[in-house]
Amino acid sequence: MASTYDQYREDVAGRANVTDTPELIRYYRELEELGTGALWTVANKIEPWEPASPSVPIIWRYNDLRDRVMRALELVTPEQAGRRVVYLANPARQDVVAAVGWLYSGLQVMAPGECASSHRHSASALRFIMEGEGAFTNVDGHKMTLGRNDFVLTPNGTWHEHGVAEGGTPCIWQDGLDIPLMNALDANFYEVHPDLNQAVTYPVDDSTATWAGAGLRPAGQDWSKRYSPLFKYEWEPTYEALQRYARVTDGSPYDGVHMDYMNPLTGGAVMSTIGASIQMLRPGERTRAHREVGNFVYQCAKGSGYSIINGQRFDWQERDIFVVPSWMFHEHCNASESEDACLFSFHDLPVMRALGLYRQEALAENGGHQPIAV
Amino acid sequence: MASTYDQYREDVAGRANVTDTPELIRYYRELEELGTGALWTVANKIEPWEPASPSVPIIWRYNDLRDRVMRALELVTPEQAGRRVVYLANPARQDVVAAVGWLYSGLQVMAPGECASSHRHSASALRFIMEGEGAFTNVDGHKMTLGRNDFVLTPNGTWHEHGVAEGGTPCIWQDGLDIPLMNALDANFYEVHPDLNQAVTYPVDDSTATWAGAGLRPAGQDWSKRYSPLFKYEWEPTYEALQRYARVTDGSPYDGVHMDYMNPLTGGAVMSTIGASIQMLRPGERTRAHREVGNFVYQCAKGSGYSIINGQRFDWQERDIFVVPSWMFHEHCNASESEDACLFSFHDLPVMRALGLYRQEALAENGGHQPIAV
């Protein structure tokens, strides 16, 4: 039982501003006994003027992580561990195992010749390949070979398993999922495949061969799923698309040459609850700050630079991972004057958009640049 | 720093099953220092076999609440309190001030001649009128007069204010909002109206006069908002619709004569994040149990009976409020052999549907009826 109830008072017309009195405290305690409370004691707390994410901006550097991830190969077997993954925990979100907001991320490692058991779940998942040769994934019978910076989906409800070919090398990739959101929404289901492994029932890489024709789709093929039929977005055509687009655009003032991975049948996000984007900062490019309703997990796919998030500077280079929590100002800078820099990101914008919650705001002051906190 | 990491082990193929060893514990602590962790130590916890809502089923009886709600009239002024509301707190969701899941509910009271200050917010809101004469609400300039069992929307982003006419009586209504969800999603904005009060800019009750013509809509009127242009659903035509529908349907085995309040322009939910329904249990009707991904707040609008939720029986009569958490079995029974019983409910199904998460399941055993826990 609380001893004070008026800690959220605000002296603003239209806001709750009730001082505790002995009589009121008695009343509040009566209410508590009935499983209730007085709204005005918490109204200003639960109706903030603007979002105040509990997540903090943070970076995980690959230099620090790579060895630890590799060590998992020796420490546990895939049979014991299910998947050998080092997850990234936002200091304020450890209880829900989130990297930021309700988004989970981890680094998974597999050795050549290994293949994890097949399963499916309500959580939507994606992978961004960081290093190694021979990785593959099988999503509902569609086997895909995976190379560096390839981006691949394992949408919610699909049976999936991952592995590395016998002749390959240890592979590390970033996993992105919305496990925390599925739990928060009390909507998380999990199933192990009855056969533990699933068959490859389509020609290898058929998804890309079928659905990655720009401006072309197979005639007469219906697709009623809520996620993209294109499961793999290869790096080479992605990088080429950035280059081509860069020739005809000034880019976004906040994000440079910025493209969204999309479901080619809808123009929308690749999955219902997770979207993904790629952006290129041209040599020396420094963007202006804005903030968005949405949580972002970034990985540097190429080059180096820094981002200023909520007034804090984070320097990144290839393979580093950092997060931008909802409604925090962020701006990016390519530190090189000669090379471009590319940032891959995944985010919960599809959730925000589906629920009508997305908004963004540019930083007006100071030429659009945040003062850096010391 | 935890001392044990293997409490979630499951001895099932495809699930994590790693026993703590000194070497592993050292490894886990190293990971923690880097803001990371080993997925296999938490995988079974964060990937449950099915949803396990922290919310509990609970009932708030109007007999217990009414006096306390009325007392708020004496204890605080609208100027101090903003709104005089007693909120309903689910034991496991007090921290987020939710009645169930991420849904907020409270009982608001106003005296004749009072009018609360105007504001708007990201949260979507609804009201279900419980008692009193003369209540009104003004949503973006559309003033609506409110009677018993009327259901009214104040969609997210609309300026709104409520009041009771000079000649009225003290009025109590149930508020339903998704404040907790807006906070959870880091998407909650709040604004007080610059003039504190807003003008009535349309003929009184124009929303119903315009949009409640069954099968008819005003020609040439566009509406691009994501919520229903029909803001008020009056009780009389609602109850008549139930009666008419009852004549030609067997009803749902789980919910009796069950209708959703809808946006007449889309057939969809009344708002993006909150839906509402009304169901009639015919005299003596007892439904079978099912469970759904979704959280429900019920209010008995007419009659009396009981519901069995997760094996627990809750008896209700007019004005009582109870909740059904996600994925818990529930069944309803009208205790009267002569009168019908009506349950109003609001829920987060629009969220579940927008994100592709909705599913339901009937209870197969025992004729579809839950054993009641003692």
Place this chain on the structure above:
Amino acid sequence: MASTYDQYREDVAGRANVTDTPELIRYYRELEELGTGALWTVANKIEPWEPASPSVPIIWRYNDLRDRVMRALELVTPEQAGRRVVYLANPARQDVVAAVGWLYSGLQVMAPGECASSHRHSASALRFIMEGEGAFTNVDGHKMTLGRNDFVLTPNGTWHEHGVAEGGTPCIWQDGLDIPLMNALDANFYEVHPDLNQAVTYPVDDSTATWAGAGLRPAGQDWSKRYSPLFKYEWEPTYEALQRYARVTDGSPYDGVHMDYMNPLTGGAVMSTIGASIQMLRPGERTRAHREVGNFVYQCAKGSGYSIINGQRFDWQERDIFVVPSWMFHEHCNASESEDACLFSFHDLPVMRALGLYRQEALAENGGHQPIAV
């Protein structure tokens, strides 16, 4: 073979303006032999500055038609005729049996105890009941009883049959169909029901009982058809909706108190290719002229007045039928200073909208009123 090819010349920059020469005429004839032609000889004809409908405005007065329609009862049997219908032929559209544009209309008569054989077709159909007691229709097993000014759908692809109850009186209704459009699009299929008659498989009038609850829909009932699940729009609630709406609207300057019959699940037109509307002109109301891309068939459901269409005045009273061809100015006037007047109409706006072709334009001059041609 034509003797002159330059009859469509226009002396306007950007338009074709080629004078016949012997050499050119030889060239044109060569082209003709190859199944081709020179675009510039017809370009100005096939690319007019604005639509020039071949249909003409016309009125059919019930006083003239009623006896002839009734005589069909004696002249032919339903078995011989299929349906006893007098169709309305626009002078310029007799070849395609259209009343205006690609819309067909006719007056059908049935005697008590008769029931026409069941069939289905690609054409969408509707009925507006003009007189008589005991009419019914059965659409895919949903039997509906029909009264004066009731509006009922028989959407494309549905099995349907019509009849009049034994105890009824001879009934006349207006049929509206898009038979001419289906033929024009080479998309018309027709089937006779294998049993010649179909069973009533739902409670009588279940469609209205289920789907005509304003702002309410049956929970858990899916509907994936492209037409409204509400098949019958009864006159009484329709007229009430007009009255209610009239209290809060100024109405359209062109159409008075104007409502569209809608699919309650989409807010859209009742069928894919035919829409329907109802409009009320208040006592003495005289609207201003506008023109629209779309063809309209009107029936006066109540009162009397006149419309000016393309500069021609047409006086109408209850049950008279008149048409407005695409892109012709039209305005309406209620001739009574004490009674309201109601016009039912059906039209091809859903086609125009589906193909992105709808536009409208108000008459700017002369206070929005057309000079009347003498």
Place this chain on the structure above:
Amino acid sequence: MASTYDQYREDVAGRANVTDTPELIRYYRELEELGTGALWTVANKIEPWEPASPSVPIIWRYNDLRDRVMRALELVTPEQAGRRVVYLANPARQDVVAAVGWLYSGLQVMAPGECASSHRHSASALRFIMEGEGAFTNVDGHKMTLGRNDFVLTPNGTWHEHGVAEGGTPCIWQDGLDIPLMNALDANFYEVHPDLNQAVTYPVDDSTATWAGAGLRPAGQDWSKRYSPLFKYEWEPTYEALQRYARVTDGSPYDGVHMDYMNPLTGGAVMSTIGASIQMLRPGERTRAHREVGNFVYQCAKGSGYSIINGQRFDWQERDIFVVPSWMFHEHCNASESEDACLFSFHDLPVMRALGLYRQEALAENGGHQPIAV
């Protein structure tokens, strides 16, 4: 006035079968005088059992046309002619200047240094480049350079002008439009650009650079138009997409390796009223016959072979154009055992789909192959 009214009789239950009598003929003539008629005299004609297109299958061979098209360069100036185009007239559709159904097609020629005046219209247009160097088109300020087999859109309502660069060669392309449909629907508007020519306001070929990234779209760019933002579909990536898709598909039994050009933001047709497709017949491939509700204009883009349409064989080679009318059986054969053959086509399927009219049917007999009429 007709002398006989019973020529459409059918002796089938449910169909009209009324024999002329003197009394009936008197009645029919009375009806005619009132601008009406008896439905049963025409019902069987206007409600056929299945579509019977007036269009006929026909081929136009480039060998026959090319010289005539080129001669237009000498015979008329662009200023006089507007556009120098030889249109293709289906024998049964000459009155509406259609190649098939309501689709127009023509071969346009331009000399180096020429540029036609800018205009816009309700008709949707496309171009498929047949020969020549240096062609370009400017659509709403987006200039595009055009090469052989490139497919380019000029959607309805866009300002457009075409030309050939000074250093180019005479260029011929196929125009495809729905001018006849726009006229049939009384919806055709035409405007000449106020400046006769329009500026290039975007980087050359920006549409492709922006929107042709497979599975990628520019972030933050909205597009609310009803047509594809990708205006040009270049041949090289199109042919590559066919090759890639061919590696993982058996292809359609009716159409080989068959892809639709699509709006990358919707997965739908490139324009509201005209769609386009490309199909590859592998060496020796012979498809089976089916029929569809929809009209098709084909151009052979590569290789040679033949199609059997409604029992008639049409041999084609590169640049030949032929049509398939609605609901006529058609099958295709690649005559080469070593080379693939590619057919470009445009069609009115978007209209059929928008109105819910599309259906198809395979030929069941004779192994799916039509007997060839002699």
